[in-house]
Amino acid sequence: MQWGMLLGIDVGGTHTDAVVIDESGIAASCKVPTEHGNLLASVESVIDCVCRQVPAAEIERLNLSTTLTTNAIVEGKTEEVGVLAVGGPGIDPTDFMLCRHFHALSGAIDHRGQLIRPMKESELAAAVAACRKDGIRAYAAVSKFSPRNPGMENRMAEVIGEAADVVTRGHALTGRLNFPRRLATAYFNSAIWRLFNDFADAVGKSLRRLGLSAARVNILKADGGTMPLSMAREMPVESILSGPAASIMGIISMCDIVHDSIILDIGGTTTDIAIFAKGAPLMEPDGIAIGSHPTLVRSLLTRSIGVGGDSALSVLAEEVRVGPQRPGPAMAAGGGHPTLIDACNHLGLAGHGDIARSRAGIERFAADHSLKPEELAQRAVDAAVGRIRDEVRAMVKEVNERPVYTIHELLEGRRIVPSKIYIMGGPAEVLKMPIFKAFSLSVSVPQSYAVANAVGAALTRTTRSVELFADTEQLRLHIPTLGVSRVIEPDYDLEAARRDAARSLLSFMRAEGVPSREENVEITQASSFNMVEGGRLVGRNIRVKCQIRPGILHRYKELLGRLC
Amino acid sequence: MLKAAHSLGIVFFPAFDWALSPTHPEREERLLYTQDQLEEEGVFDIEGIAEVKPLVADVADVERVHFTFPETELVTTRSHLVAAGGAMRAAQLVLSGARDKAFALVRPPGHHAMKSVHGTRGFCAINNEAIMIEHVRETHGARRIAVVDTDCHHGDGTQDIYWHDPDVLFISLHQDGRTLYPGTGFPAECGGPKARGRTINIPLPPQTGDEGFLMVIERVVRPILDDFKPELVINSAGQDNHFTDPITDMNVTARGYGRLNELLNPDIAVLEGGYSIQGALPYVNLAIVLAMAGLDYSGVVEPDLEPARVRQSNRTTEYVKRLCGELPRLYFNPPPDTSLTRENGYFVRRKEIFYDTDNIRETQMEFLRDCEHCPGFLRLETRSNRVPLSLGIEAPVGVCGACAEEARRQFEDAQLKGGFRYAQLIDRVNKIYQRIGF
Structure with missing residues (x-):
């Protein structure tokens, strides 16, 4: 069977990545620098680039992750x-x-x-x-x-x-x-509504011009799923902070994760951490924060710390530190101050760029602090990996200490015990062994980690969650986000509510033109409380939450593990 | 953005899968609307306020406080252990310095559970505050503690547990016992012979409103607390003085509760009763949370509040004023107990206890050693329609070596001679906890 190709684009802070995927795997990929003031130009140039490798007309879908709305909010370029x-x-x-x-x-x-x-x-x-x-x-x-x-x-x-x-x-x-x-x-x-809608119009024009007019466009969300462009035009806020989610979905699409696991995305200046429970990514309990404003935008749980390949080494009170400053590139790449990568070069863990410059930089810096070069380099790597380990432990502890509300969950609730670590990003291969030593857990680095973000964007499916609220005393049912509000019978019960929530969600998705599989619908909360007044049962207060969980498109399941 | 003036930990555990029975006031639904309100207000996003998971008390935590018959596992459920563990977690947050204050929003309540436990009374099986306090004393060393019980019902369980303890000040404000369960809590009950004036009961007439409650806090409770200088102030925060409560008859509002908390300034609050689960709890709990965090609670106004209807009568005000004039002397200059019986070096009391929830009648003979060096050890002989004659012996925190030794000797003696179906020893001095008979 022949499917159309999927194009995934992740517009990041420094680079814009794109991959085209067909049933055999990655058919094309490109990386261009992000033009900060003109994201549309970055999108156009990366599409242009992949279309030189595959026929544009065969691209059936474009999934786009962009920093457009996030940047607008951070920079205060929003409408009154x-x-x-x-x-x-x-x-x-x-x-x-x-x-x-x-x-x-x-x-x-x-x-x-x-x-x-x-x-x-x-x-x-x-x-x-x-x-x-x-x-x-x-x-x-x-x-x-x-x-x-x-x-x-x-x-x-x-x-x-x-x-x-x-x-x-x-x-x-x-x-x-x-x-x-x-x-x-x-x-x-x-x-950000107007800004996003103008951008959406412009992207549409560009696609027509580049010969992709047949492609359906989806926008990535922070929860690791997508939404059709039509939906994104109404709720552009859902497009914020989707970058880390794209990378995490990349790992999911490349590796068949089944256990409690840790995902590390180690970049130049930061390391992003995510946690998987039984193979599924954990979500923020309420929603992501934009600056100092907590929101209800659903998001994967990620933490970012200032440790990356280009993080500067420093020595303070005999303690060797790594990051969070990043004064410039590594000395191996022509920078002026030794970084984590230079330490790795010195130890022979890495062979990046100009190794002689790394060695010289580490030696001089060690001499300045009366340390042996090997000792400085080793302590730097230990410090970097130690910080990552401490942060991961704190995060796992926080998750395990999340409040629960039933005795069953409190006493029999599952604890997360990570048994595997997946690393991606530039320094992933280099830090594999040190991380293995620090955690004593099996560590894997997927083959195509450099474009994991774009692969994740390309392969992730459309997600959506709904909440149902029914009150059999008031004889009312609401599914607020779908605009459903109707009368119910007094004998309406939890079973009916579970069924209605799942059905409403599926039929809404199908009406939006998103084919959704019943098996991906997950009831995440279902409770029914007897309401009693004067010792008499007067009704039931029923709450159901259900979602199409984040994951990769069904027809690409066979790719699982092959890119890992 | 809002920021709490005092950092606050909220141990919120609504036990959504536990009820005494399906339509019992102590059922799954009880804290549902409180959770809705706290979530909708975004309380847990306020800087300085955090939601915390409870600990689970273990049997040893219970048996540090209570004599349980026939055994702890049979008089408690898991939910009781979680509620007590919630209170313990609250204390841990404060004593470790992690939080300035803590509020354990847990159920079921505990303040009707007495020293000896044969079953459940007044919806309570074990005393959450006492288990917390003794945990604190065992692990953190704090000894001087005040409990102010603002539940509408007399905190007869907490009173019973600390009746002989001069280091724990227990003050209970409640609807007059002549008009409400459990029918006790009169000013004449003011502590055992070695702890006179350390139990203070403030019975208030039905329909007392914010004005009366706040007057009592300002004129009676505050001066006593200021003199006693406790290391910790604990509020047994029952919310059934609210004007909408279905089983009591008082007129306090959510803002009244907020102000009460502000004046009392407790380190730890532990939820007790309160069964107006829609009209009162969401608002009262919110007001208490905001007051504890040092935030403005003046906007917490119940939808069905009609100020004219909750205003207390002049007669009530006059009565409360008189009480405020008379009660402080119970602490500052306590009267001797004229009903006291002293036999062979022991103070002796006979008590009859009714367990309304479980329909148990317990009869106790209580012996307190009259020691010139310390508050004395306690010997409790108890039987009920459920448990044959059994024995509890306690050498509490602060007793002298001789008393601790005599307590142990009597426990061993009971094992040798028999006559008791179950026997339990609590030796806090040597940290020996034993039970026999099962």
Whole structure:
């Protein structure tokens, strides 16, 4: 059987990588420097490059991971947003004022989704008028407990109406609770909406020009999955910080990971760490933080530390340190200060670049600190690997100490015990043995680690998660992100809820044109609580979360292990 | 971004898979809406506030405190051990310096569990605070501790455990025992012969509101605490004084609880009762969390709060004022116990204890050695409709060598002569914990 080819592009901070994959493996790959001020140019040039190796018309799909939205937020190049927030009992919403046009409105919904104080229409009208007067065209509308009752957010969007090009309603992004995070997520979504949509238009034009008009475009998310471009146009916030996820999905697509494992992506200046439990990547419990703002954007759990191949050596109070500074490239590559790679060259672990320059640099630096060169180099490698090991241990401990809420999980819950380490990135091969010694765990370095990020981008499937909330006393069911709100019978139960959550998710995906397999739908939480009043059962409070879990496209499963 | 003035650890363990029975107030649903509220408010994202997993208490932690009959495993469930372990974790966070304060939001409660345990009473089987305190004393050395019980029900279990302990100050504020379970907690109950004035009971009339509670804290509790100078202040934080509680009759609001906590300034709070799980708990718990962290709780206003309906009457205010005038002397100048019986060098008490949850009637004879050097060791002979005559002997922290030795001798004597179905020794001086009979 003949499939079209998949193109994966990862626009990173320094390089833009691309690979084309067909059923036999990597059919083409390219790497170009990222043009920071013009990401579209980087995308075009890398597509141009791979299309010289394979026919453009055979590319059926483009999966794109980009720093566009992340950069815009970090650099403050975002659009002014009018934020309308309805608080209610508890912490004052103005404590979470994200921007100038922030309007706290009165009104309240409680934890069961019951309207306890209606919103004041006059306040709403005044807030919208004030934003209009200032020329605001992007809005975020968020109320406390909106996933349990989206009424207020919908009403706010209705009143804003034509005054806006975009209104992000909190419940449309996620059904999970956390008002401050929902506010931030909705705000950022609107703040980067126009930028992202302009970029999407431009990418579409470029693809047509380059002969890829048939290719479906997906955008990578921080959870390691993709979303169709049409969905990304509505929730561009989901495209932030997808870089580390691309690399992690690369490892998954190359190696058949089945055990509790550690993934290390060792770059020039940093090492990114991820953890796998029984072969599946762990997620952040709530969502990723953008700067100092925690959000509800789902993300793989990753930590970054300032240790990499180009990290500078330093000696402080007789202690040899590596990083976090990176004054320039390694001496082997013409730099002026010895780095971790120079230490590896000196020890004969590596043979990168100009080894004589590395040796000379290490010798001079050792003499300056009254150390033997071998000792300095060895202690530097030990320090680097030691920091990685300490961070990994802290991370595993943190995961094992995550709160749980049932006695069963507390007493019989599974602990993560890593049994294997996968390393990728430039210095991966070089640090393989030192890491093996530091952890005493089996270590593997996949063959094509240099383009793992682009491979991950190319092969990862579309993910999505939904939350269902049903209350058989109020006879109401909500699936906030799908806009589902309907009446249920009093005998509605957990089994029905599990089925409805999974079915709604699958039919939504199929309606969006994403073929999704039932076996990839995973119920991550399902609970039903008897609600009792006056000693009498009055109903059930049912909560179900389900997701299409991150993983690689089914038809490329056979590639598993072959690139490892 | 919000930042806590005091760092706070929250041991949140709702035990979503455990209930006393499906429709019992102590059921899976109890902390569900509290969790919703804390999550929705983003409490765990506030800088300085962290959510922490509980420890699991083991049998030794229980048997450092309680005489359990027939055995610990039969009077507890795993959830009891987790609740006690949650309190232990809270104390560990504070004593290790990891957190300024800690709140154990755990269930089931424990403050009705007494020294001797034959079963469950008032939803409690083992005393979470006492297990925590004795764990602290054993592992961290702190000795002088104050427990302020603000549950609406008299903390008769904690009172019983520390009745003879001069180093633990126990203060209970509650709805008057003439109108509510367990029917005790009167000012005349103010500590055993060696710990007079170390138990203070403050019964409040039904429908006392924020004003009355805060007046008692300011005029009675605070001055006593300031004089006692404990190393740790623990709040047994029952939330059933709330105006919506279904099984009590008080008028305290969430903001009242916040203010109470602010005035009391406890190092550790441990959840006790409180069964208005939708109308009170989400708001009261949030107010306590914010108050402990030193954050503004003035916005925590219950949806169904009508200020006029929760305002206490002038008559109540006058009554509470009078109480505030009279009660401090119980601590500063405690009256002698006129009902005391002293036989052969021992103070003797006979007690009848009813376990409402398990329908057990226990009869105890309690002997406290009247020692001139120390608070004396304790001998407890107990029987119930479930357990034949059994014995508990305790040489508590701080007793003299002679008392510890005599306690051990009596335990050995009981083994030789028999007559007791089960016998348990708690020797805190030599750290010897033994039980026989099974």
